[in-house]
Amino acid sequence: MDNRLEELIILNLLCVFILTYLLFLISAFLFPIDVAWYSKLKKPNWTPPSKLFGIVWGFLYFLIALSITIVESKVGIINTSSYFLLTWIINYLANQAFSFFQFKMKRLDLATIDCLVVALTGILLCFLTIPYSLLATLLIVPYVIWVIFATYLSYKIYRMNIKRAF
Structure with a gap:
């Protein structure tokens, strides 16, 4: 393979990674966390600190982007x-x-x-990614684990903040 083709492949993979990462970050800019509202919600005592969420999601989006980039490199999306x-x-x-x-x-x-829905499709993605790359599959496992935890946390927060009508 000549150097020019190698460079194009690397550039393509870099673009896939960056685009995927940026796409997953969009909602943070479109719908920023309403800190004042969120801080007033009743939450379980095991709720992680608010600052941790941004760090975890940023890392998970990195892993997702890497996973998709690996699939692109192996078979092409x-x-x-x-x-x-x-x-x-x-x-x-x-x-x-x-x-x-x-x-x-x-x-x-x-x-x-x-x-x-995110948790269920995440679990399904683990199985659907296996044929393309075991490494790409393993990279989305932390995302699935976190989303399962986030689903339970979201449910608990919802239940703790239901306004009783009677």
Whole structure:
């Protein structure tokens, strides 16, 4: 392989990584955390500190971008199954929608349901990624674990903040 082709491949993979990472960061800019509102919510005593969430999500988005980049390098995203692509799209959209439901609409119920969709599609992605790369699969496992935890936390916060009508 000549140097020019190698450079193009590396540039393509770098673009895939950066684009994926930036796409996952979009909701943080479109629907920023309403710190005043969130701090007033009742939360379980095991809730991680608010500052930890940004750090964890930034790291997880890095792992997601790396996972997708590995799949691109192995087979090319366009050569993956339609189930793989559709599941990633649903997972991505649900991931982005969480901040909209939680911080823009302030709908803890919808945020919890959305978080469950992210968790379920994340689990499915683990299985759908295996044929393309075991390493890419392992890189999204921390995301799935965190989202399962986040779903439970979201549910608990929702339940603790339901306004009783009677």
